[in-house]
Amino acid sequence: MFNLERFVEDCCTAVRRDRTHKSVSEIFDRAFRDPASIATALGEPQKAGLTPIYCSSDLTILNLVWKPSMMIAPHNHNMWATIGVYGGREDNIFWRRIKDDPNGRIEAAGATALSTGDYAPLGSDIIHSVANPITKLTGAIHVYGGDFFEAERSEWDPENLSEQDIDQEKLKALFND
Template sequence: MFEVGRFIEDCKEALREDDTHGAVRGVVERAVAHPDDVLRGLGEPTRAGVDTIYQGEDLTILNVLWGPRMTMHPHNHLMWAIIGIYGGQEDNTFYKRATDGLEITSTKRLVTRDAAPLGVPVIHSVHNPLDKITAAIHVYGGDFFNTPRREWNPETHHEHPYDVEHTKRVFEESNRLLKS
């Protein structure tokens, strides 16, 4: 059974053992190997959004619920991350900085039971190609909400400071589509 408190403690303990993503990845892999347990522990998703499970200086754990057909523009985290899917599919496009903005380097599809690391310098965009919510546990090696990050316009690849209000609007638009 997935218990939120136990998951938080397991992530903290793993981080004490290894301050890279290595040990925490194992914790996330074990959790998403049993997606029905995670679903029972976190609840059936009904809305797109980001729920904070834990926030600290060296660790942030989020329950990220991508709405149907939702796309998040290119952005960075400036910290490592482990993404664990417990329902649905998350398509990632990875980029590197280029003279004129960004250049696509690769893509990776994550599906239920997958857990994948993202390194500190990673720039990526996320797309949920499904007509239902995709549910994922995101674990970050830092304070996700108090780290100044960057994002890029998806069409021009122009770089600017991360805009939290824009992100909220993207999730709300997705929720409007869920209702229709």
């Protein structure tokens, strides 16, 4: 059975030993064998939200609930992340910078679909966009190797794919609308 306090403690301990995304892989492997117990521990998602579970300078753990058909424009984290879906589906498109582009534009470079029980590590240089392609809420735990809220990050305009500073307030508002 998933225990949120134990999950947080285990992630903190792991990051103290190894500051890479590999440190939390075993923890995710154990936790996401039983995604229903994660949903039970966190509560069945009732509405979209970005809920901090733990935050320090070297680790952030969030419970993200995506509303149906919700999409987030391409963005980076400038830190590693591990994402696990405990209910629903989260589609990620991965992007890469276009070499020598003066506007910092990007182009698609791959994709992955995470369904209930799936998790995936993302390196610190990953740029991705996220979508919930289904008609129900999707719940996911996101663990970041740093302070998610204080990091300098970028996002890319969804229309012209040019780089700009991320607007944290706009991001939070997407989850609250």
